Amino acid sequence: MNRQVNIIRWCLHHNAKDRPTSIDLLKCGWLPAERSYRWLWEEYKEHRGVNYDVLEMDHAFEEENAKMIASIKHSQKDRGIAEKKLMAALKAHYYSNEIEK
Structure with missing residues (x-):
């Protein structure tokens, strides 16, 4: 199993710098890595x-609030941590409503 995990790590590290192509993924053993995953x-x-x-x-939640999530993620302002807090609050509100049903 360690070999399989190492292949996955190597593939992720190797392809992090530039876009992976199907040839690169085959070269780095993606198919065995996928089976391992x-x-x-x-x-x-x-x-x-x-x-x-x-x-x-x-x-x-993601389907119902897709528009709002997209506007939060792709807004013109850089919100950083505020975006994560807003998403967490939105999910908490949604889940509390689901539990009450």
């Missing part, structure tokens, strides 16, 4: 568990 995800789900209700709530 899938295996790792299955192991995580088995040992830690995944709360699919929360994932569905996240997707519903």
